Amino acid sequence: MQVRLSGGVRAARREGGVDLARGLAVFGMFAAHVVVTSPRFEPTDVSTWSAVVNGNSSILFATLAGVSLGLLTGGSAPHTAGLLAVDRRRTAMRAALIYAIGFALWLMPAPVYVILPAYGILFVLALPLLSWRPAPLFAFAGAVAVAAPFVVAAIDASPFWFTLPGAVVSGLVGWHYPFAAWIAFIAAGMGLARIGFERALTVLAIGLIAAGAAVIGFAVVGSSAAQAASAEPHSTGIGEMIGAGGLAIAVICACVLLCRTPFRVIAWPVRAVGSMPLTAYTGQLIAWSVWIWTQDAPVDPIGGFLAVHPFWPMSIATLVFCCAWALFVGRGPLEWGVGAIAKAVAPARLNG
Template sequence: MLAAHLLAGVLWNWTDPATWTAIADGRSSILFATLAGVSIGIVTGGVSPLTGTAMRTARGRLAVRAGVLYLIGIVLIATGVPVYVILPAYAVLFLLGIPFTGLGARALLLTAAGVALTMPFVQAWLDRMPVWATPTGGDVALLLGWHYPFPVWIAFILAGMGLARADLGETAVQLRMLAAGAAGAIVGYGLDAVSGASEAAERTSVWGAVWTARPHSSGILEVVGSGGFAIAAIAVCLLLCRTPLTWVVLPLRAAGAMPLTAYVAQLLVWAIWAAAALGTTDDLFGFRALAPFWPITLGILGGATAWALLLGRGPLERLVAWLCRVLVPGQAADPR
């Protein structure tokens, strides 16, 4: 996320290590969405879906969480920081995920696969509707988080929910995730390498818009390739944290345990720093020229680590959980 936002955009070329930072472009947000699905799966029962009152409580809290995320997203958009704020899209995706919370792992993963293979065609058609070129359409796109379009991106939420239902703590599950994710990445990116559409073709035909793995295209090859990458990345992290390396990566674990806090902190620091140094918050290239990546990254990792060790749960995560308990009382799973 930090690399995608704060480092200068380059085209990825596997033979040129200087371009490898481009791996974050598009893939970080898809990983973010897949992990959101894992979180939904955990709070609704993990391996065994909740039932009865407990499930109703969990679903109500998911709806509250969606509302809070949406409001925070609007506040961040108002800062003028030149990124596509993902939180409004998150909120929509959380709501869309609620009807699927009673499903098991197999049903969720099959549904995710079905969405991944069909909805890019629908998305390509939707994106060509004239309304998006109007001022009203632009505002609607911003408020819906259309840069992360829910018709396609619900596939990542469902995939993450399916992973949570499959028991992420089991080594065999983690190995199967690694194999399946790597296969998806190879197929998606491989097909794009040999037959993917150019950006010009994406703009001129529906097929071009569908048959691409370009970051943020929502093309079928991006969905398969980057979705597979996200699953493989989660598997690698789980496997590595079975080793003593788990203590080496404590700062990453701490930041990962409070993603909302880290995300909001990044954009607020960006807004304050840019306003002070540049006199405006909307100059992307001017802000990147200030070399903000390492100061912000190290600050977030250090702050998250100190907070986790001294106080535990992240501040915004704690606030959202409290609001959920107050507005939807009852017993349900409460992730840490």
């Protein structure tokens, strides 16, 4: 029997390295949620290396969202005029749909800071950036990375966040991933997509520069005692903004280069997961919520779930599902749904 390989991972327009990086980000976020990791990363102590997923996975996820946005809107040849108008309408609809999915997940009992509401807001904030070229995108990202930590710190200082309404607003806007700062990662990812991945030497050069920025952010800026310079996970300090942002771009570039080799075939299962990150992320939180719903009260939603060591079962189940879906169907179910609705709302052919 001959099996027809559907779209998804095998689609000609897909960049395999970007899918690989997305897959790594998905599993990194799984680990950050359900694995007891070391509280602090020390390069010389292997026992602490599990800490690398904390904060960095979600920032890689956000940077890749920017890459996806850039690729969807023309890649290295950004759309203009009528196509740009279509892109903006579709992106706005994607933002609304992603926010709606995030809101639904936020209502579920899984004790996780859901990132999707922040994504919805970030996509709206990115609308004016869709026509920008790489240089202004990276300049904007750098300026935000340096300035936004002070803005976020001032907002965080408000006693409002320690009230019940404050907690609700925080969840509704995904403030654990503050959009005022995280727009830098979206812009950086868009800048990377605008440069393009066609030339291996260019990708290598960008990756090396980004790796250097990561070292500066974590080891130099982050070593300062000033809170605004912190490189700690989810601190939104300048050290984290530069360090984790640089690391994210370096990882993406490394994945792109790896997928120019036979490793592309070996990495296919992870690439399959990366081709449907919204589905994989949502599935993880639904699985956790279902586990909570099926337990006898009282239940510890964090300690109880971690006690069953869910990382490998969830990861294997995600791999199997995503591989089968990519092989026999194509695009992930949520990715297909969001894309189809966005295209229906903003068809490519404009009247007038």
